[in-house]
Amino acid sequence: MKVFVFGNPDLKMDSVPLKIITELKNHFKDFDFITVDPNEEWEVPENLYIIDTVVGIKSPMIFNSLLTFKRAPNVTMHDFDAYANLRWLQKIGKLKDIKIYGLPPNILETEAMNFLKKYLK
Numbered sequence: 415m416k417v418f419v420f421g422n423p424d425l426k427m428d429s430v431p432l433k434i435i436t437e438l439k440n441h442f443k444d445f446d447f448i449t450v451d452p453n454e455e456w457e458v459p460e461n462l463y464i465i466d467t468v469v470g471i472k473s474p475m476i477f478n479s480l481l482t483f484k485r486a487p488n489v490t491m492h493d494f495d496a497y498a499n500l501r502w503l504q505k506i507g508k509l510k511d512i513k514i515y516g517l518p519p520n521i522l523e524t525e526a527m528n529f530l531k532k533y534l535k
Contacts, residue, residue: 452496
């Protein structure tokens with residue numbers, strides 16, 4: 415199973431998904447964890463699994479729909495974020511099913527791993 419991992423190593427609040435990728439690969443041998451820039455073009459699998467930081471949550475959560483998220487303002491192309499790209503892919507019919515393993519910005523790496531070990535299947 416392919417799992418896309420989003421994040422920004424230069425921003426502490428958005429770096430945990432990238433910091434745990436080696437541990438994820440060691441624990442989940444049958445999974446293919448792929449670091450992806452959410453604003454680049456990539457092949458969209460039929461069932462899209464994502465690990466990403468989600469601003470506004472206090473504990474890790476699983477999201478099965480983009481409708482759960484609040485749209486950020488898009489004034490310039492700089493504002494075109496992961497959510498906007500995923501909504502666009504959904505609108506043009508390339509995105510069918512999605513599951514986002516959302517991690518809060520302040521989560522510890524050990525807590526993130528415990529959550530993913532329990533729920534990533």
